[in-house]
Amino acid sequence: MxxxxxxxxxxxxxxxxxxxxxxxxxESLARKLVGVDEEAAxxxxxxxxxxxxxxxxxxxxxxxxxxxxxxxxxxELPRIDVVLEMxxxxxxxxxFQRQWLEIEDVVSIHDPSELAxxxxxxxxxxxxxxxxxxxxxxxxxxxxxADILRELIDGQVGx
Numbered sequence: 001m002x003x004x005x006x007x008x009x010x011x012x013x014x015x016x017x018x019x020x021x022x023x024x025x026x027e028s029l030a031r032k033l034v035g036v037d038e039e040a041a042x043x044x045x046x047x048x049x050x051x052x053x054x055x056x057x058x059x060x061x062x063x064x065x066x067x068x069x070x071x072x073x074x075x076e077l078p079r080i081d082v083v084l085e086m087x088x089x090x091x092x093x094x095x096f097q098r099q100w101l102e103i104e105d106v107v108s109i110h111d112p113s114e115l116a117x118x119x120x121x122x123x124x125x126x127x128x129x130x131x132x133x134x135x136x137x138x139x140x141x142x143x144x145x146a147d148i149l150r151e152l153i154d155g156q157v158g159x
Contacts, residue, residue: 005031015112018132019104025139029056030096032146033089040153041089052149053083053092055142060096062138066131067103071110073117107132 007024010017032052033041041053050058058081068074083092112129119125126134150156 014129015107015132018136019107022132022136022139023100025136025143026059026096026100029059029139029143029146030093032056032143032150033093035156036089036150036153038089042083043153045149045152050145050149051083052146052153053087053089054081055146055149056092056096057081057083057087059139059142060092060099063099063103063135066116066135067106070118070120070126071116071128071131072106 005028008020010020012020033056036052042051044051044054061081064075069076107128110128112127112132114128115125116127116131147157
């Protein structure tokens with residue numbers, strides 16, 4: 001049985017608090033793929049078509065899009081989320097985890113009130129603070145979806 005891990009409680013500044021809670025959500029999401037076989041991780045059991053593997057891949061792309069494409073304008077990403085035939089639990093999880101340090105570096109050297117360098121046409125500019133809040137919400141929401149999918153797959157529950 002998967003054990004339930006509570007979110008860390010800390011007394012810290014704004015950015016550190018947000019990043020600690022954000023990291024907790026990332027790790028909770030990554031744990032949802034531990035112990036699942038490849039077929040179950042790819043298989044969608046809900047009408048929307050999402051799977052555990054898709055959720056982690058989507059969150060990986062969302063982080064890169066907001067922090068590296070829009071905020072620092074380092075790379076430009078296609079706007080697609082698909083699980084490829086070559087994707088595996090290991091490759092998708094490693095890609096997700098590999099970028100954590102890169103994104104932590106971006107967050108640590110910028111002020112939370114700094115505006116993103118790239119804005120979609122017709123959209124409003126956003127700050128790093130907004131991006132952190134949005135990605136915390138995005139990953140937490142999808143971690144909740146993964147909780148439900150994992151319970152439906154094999155009965156495992158826990159964060």
